[in-house]
Amino acid sequence: MHHAFRMITFQALAIAASAVAMTVVAVESRAAPASSAAVVHIDNFTFNQPVLTVHPGATVTWVNDDDIPHTVVDENGSFRSKVLDTGDRFSFTFAKAGQFEYFCSIHPHMTGKIIVKA
Amino acid sequence: MFDDQRGARREFLKCMAWAGTGALFAFEGGVAGSIGLDAAIAAPKAPPAVPPFTFVQLSDSHIGFNKPPNADARATFAEAIAKVKALPIRPDFIIHTGDVSQLSRDDEFDDADQMLKSTGLPVFFIPGEHDMLDADGGKGFLARFGKGSKGAGWYSFDHRGVHFVALVNVADLKPGGMGNLGPEQLKWLKADLDARSSSTPVVVFAHIPLWTVYADWGWGTDDAAEALSLLRRFGSVTVLNGHIHQIAQKVEGRIAFHTARSTAFPQPAPGTAPSPGPLKVAADQLPGMLGITDALFVRGKDRIALIDSTLAA
Numbered sequence: 417m418h419h420a421f422r423m424i425t426f427q428a429l430a431i432a433a434s435a436v437a438m439t440v441v442a443v444e445s446r447a448a449p450a451s452s453a454a455v456v457h458i459d460n461f462t463f464n465q466p467v468l469t470v471h472p473g474a475t476v477t478w479v480n481d482d483d484i485p486h487t488v489v490d491e492n493g494s495f496r497s498k499v500l501d502t503g504d505r506f507s508f509t510f511a512k513a514g515q516f517e518y519f520c521s522i523h524p525h526m527t528g529k530i531i532v533k534a
Numbered sequence: 535m536f537d538d539q540r541g542a543r544r545e546f547l548k549c550m551a552w553a554g555t556g557a558l559f560a561f562e563g564g565v566a567g568s569i570g571l572d573a574a575i576a577a578p579k580a581p582p583a584v585p586p587f588t589f590v591q592l593s594d595s596h597i598g599f600n601k602p603p604n605a606d607a608r609a610t611f612a613e614a615i616a617k618v619k620a621l622p623i624r625p626d627f628i629i630h631t632g633d634v635s636q637l638s639r640d641d642e643f644d645d646a647d648q649m650l651k652s653t654g655l656p657v658f659f660i661p662g663e664h665d666m667l668d669a670d671g672g673k674g675f676l677a678r679f680g681k682g683s684k685g686a687g688w689y690s691f692d693h694r695g696v697h698f699v700a701l702v703n704v705a706d707l708k709p710g711g712m713g714n715l716g717p718e719q720l721k722w723l724k725a726d727l728d729a730r731s732s733s734t735p736v737v738v739f740a741h742i743p744l745w746t747v748y749a750d751w752g753w754g755t756d757d758a759a760e761a762l763s764l765l766r767r768f769g770s771v772t773v774l775n776g777h778i779h780q781i782a783q784k785v786e787g788r789i790a791f792h793t794a795r796s797t798a799f800p801q802p803a804p805g806t807a808p809s810p811g812p813l814k815v816a817a818d819q820l821p822g823m824l825g826i827t828d829a830l831f832v833r834g835k836d837r838i839a840l841i842d843s844t845l846a847a
Contacts, residue, residue: 460809461751483601484811485637485667491709499637499667502601519709522663525752527710 632662
C-alpha cells in the first residue's frame with residue numbers, strides 16, 4: 417500500500433514536472449527565437465527538452481549528464497552520435513527547416529524531437 | 535537412474551548449503567510424463583539416463599564501469615570468477631547473458647575474455663546493448679565472442695539432451711520500443727525449434743528479459759510473444775535473462791523466466807527511482823547485491839534448479 421502510494425506520488429510529480437518543463441521550453445522558444453545554439457541535457461534516462469524548437473542554422477549540443485552511456489540518433493539518419501559516456505557531448509547544426517525525431521539507440525524508450533523553423 | 539538422481543540430490547543439497555544467503559528456485563514440472571511417453575512410443579525400454587549437470591550464468595559484467603557504486607567492475611567480475619572456480623560441482627560451461635563490456639572497447643572485451651578463460655570452461659555469449667556500441671554496431675563483440683553465430687549473434691546448441699537457444703534482442707532497436715528480436719531471427723528460431731520434439735528440455739537465453747518486467751524503463755522485448763508461442767509446446771522451458779541487474783522471476787505455463795544479478799552494479803526495482811541508473815548503495819552493501827546464478831539440470835522429475843548466490847555469500 418505504502419509502495420503503491422509512493423509510485424502514484426512519483427508519477428504525479430513527474431507529470432507536473434514535465435508540464436512545467438514544456439511550458440518553459442515554449443516560453444523560451446518564443447522569447448529567444450533567433451538563438452543559434454541550444455543545449456539538451458541527458459539526465460535520468462531522459463532528454464531534458466524532449467521537444468526543442470530552433471531556427472535554421474542553429475547548432476544543438478547534447479550533453480550526457482548520466483552515469484550510463486547514451487547515444488543521439490535521428491530516426492531518419494540525418495545525424496547519429498558515437499556513444500556518449502558521462503560528460504561527453506555531441507553537436508549537430510540544423511541547416512534547413514523540418515522536424516527531426518531522434519532517440520537513444522541503447523535505450524530506445526528515450527525519445528526527443530527538434531523542430532527547425534524560420 | 536534413480537540412484538543418479540539421489541546422488542544429484544545430495545550434491546544439490548550441498549549446493550544449497552553453500553549458497554548461504556542466495557535464493558533458491560526449484561521448479562516442479564510435468565516433464566517426466568512426456569519423456570516417459572515418448573520413450574514408450576519409441577521403444578519399450580527405460581529412457582536413457584542423462585547424467586545431472588550444472589552450468590553457470592554470469593551477466594552484466596560491464597567491464598570498464600568505474601562509477602558509484604562500483605569503482606572497479608573488473609575486480610567484482612574477478613570475484614565472481616573466483617566463485618565459479620570454487621563451486622562444489624564443476625559446471626560443464628558458463629553462459630554470459632550480455633553487457634560483457636561497458637563501452638564495447640577492445641580492452642574491456644579482452645579483460646573479460648582473459649578472466650573467463652582462466653576458468654578453463656567453455657563460455658557461450660550473447661551481446662547486451664553495451665556490447666553493440668562500436669562504430670560497426672557490434673562487430674567487435676561478434677568477432678571475439680560470436681564465432682559461428684548467425685545474424686546479430688544468435689545460435690543454438692545441444693548439451694546432454696538439453697537444447698540451448700541463444701537469442702539477441704539488443705540489435706536494431708526501434709525508437710520508443712524495448713528489446714527486439716526481429717523477423718529474421720524469429721524465422722530462424724521457428725526452424726530451429728521445429729526440428730526438436732516437445733519432450734526436449736529447452737533453455738533460452740537473451741540479454742533483455744523476454745517478458746515485460748517494466749515497460750516504462752524498456753525492460754521487456756516487443757516481439758517476445760512470437761518467440762514464446764513457439765516454445766509453449768515444450769514440456770520444460772527455462773528462460774534466462776540479464777539486463778535489469780536484479781533477480782526477477784515468473785512461471786507461465788511450462789515456461790520459467792528468471793533474470794540474474796549483475797557482477798558490476800545493482801539497479802533499482804521497477805518504478806522505485808526516477809530512472810534505471812545504477813543504484814548507489816554503500817560499499818559494504820554492494821557485494822550482497824552482485825552475484826552469479828548456478829543452474830542444475832536433473833533429467834526426470836525436477837525442472838532446472840536455479841541457485842542465485844551473491845558475492846557476499
